[in-house]
Amino acid sequence: MSKHNYTVLESNSSQEILLELRDNNLWIGQDDLSLKLNWTLKPEGLCKEEICVPVKQPTLLSSDSQINLMQFAQELNRPLTLELNKNVVFLGESAYDRSVALYSQQAPEITLPDLDGNLHNLSEHFGKKLCLVVHASW
């Protein structure tokens, strides 16, 4: 049993969360799952705001008041990558969620800095026709 602070990364966030590594699984406290990752385990399933996803393998998902982070990711079909040598985890977005967002045809919001560090939102420019061009130095 070893509880340590892990850096838990998502698409545009980084948080320090106390996790426990037990039998090659990472466990997160139920409270932290709600407060820090915005998902709560309820009788209806795993819930975020108004959405609830029924749990397929409840016995694998929770134990006492802890949630198995790998199982959590699997339940939501989210990719999870980890580097245990550095206590860091990346929790990505599922292919399904990305697809649904794109099929809605509403351009997902982008907030990024310019060379001076000023943040720009894509939505600031709605109201005229736009070309979003993504390039790279390579």
Add this chain to the structure above:
Amino acid sequence: MEDKNIDDARPWIEGANAEFPCTIDTKHIVSDLYNMFNVPTIVWIDESGKIVRPNDVVVMNESGAKLVKVDPEEYIQKIRNWVINDSSPVSSKDEFIKLKNQRTPADKEQLARAEFALGQWLFDNKEISLAVNHFERATELSPADIMIQRGTMSMRGMDPMKDYGPIAGEIIQKGFKLYRPIRD
């Protein structure tokens, strides 16, 4: 510009001296959000924020243009027609469906992006060899994701300009296309 750090992007943005905002995406958020696999990728968005023409890859130089089979001058003219004359962003229903079908990422592709993102964090925190492990894993999971393949080359000790040729060749030999998502 989607680059590993601002310094890589800086000379290009300054050189362009554009009138429109140029931003830098060092966490590879946009390619994940919009399911992009290579650069340059262009998305047309109408006044209401709706994507009316999804991911196109358009290359300005002659050899690149032959590879992607898009004439850049014609493409720019299409944009002008759309903006000035409100012409349709797609020439046919078939073309729209084909473009629309490019949008769906697969589970493996999202996992590759998660490996890429973790690797980037490790690289940013000076854990180079650990980062490289994750970059290699990402390229195995999604061999035709050039954002990952070419985007990580400078972090894996390779030159993305000089050393790209053989890698591109290998990808094509495996049956993947360099400038289109996996599914047509």
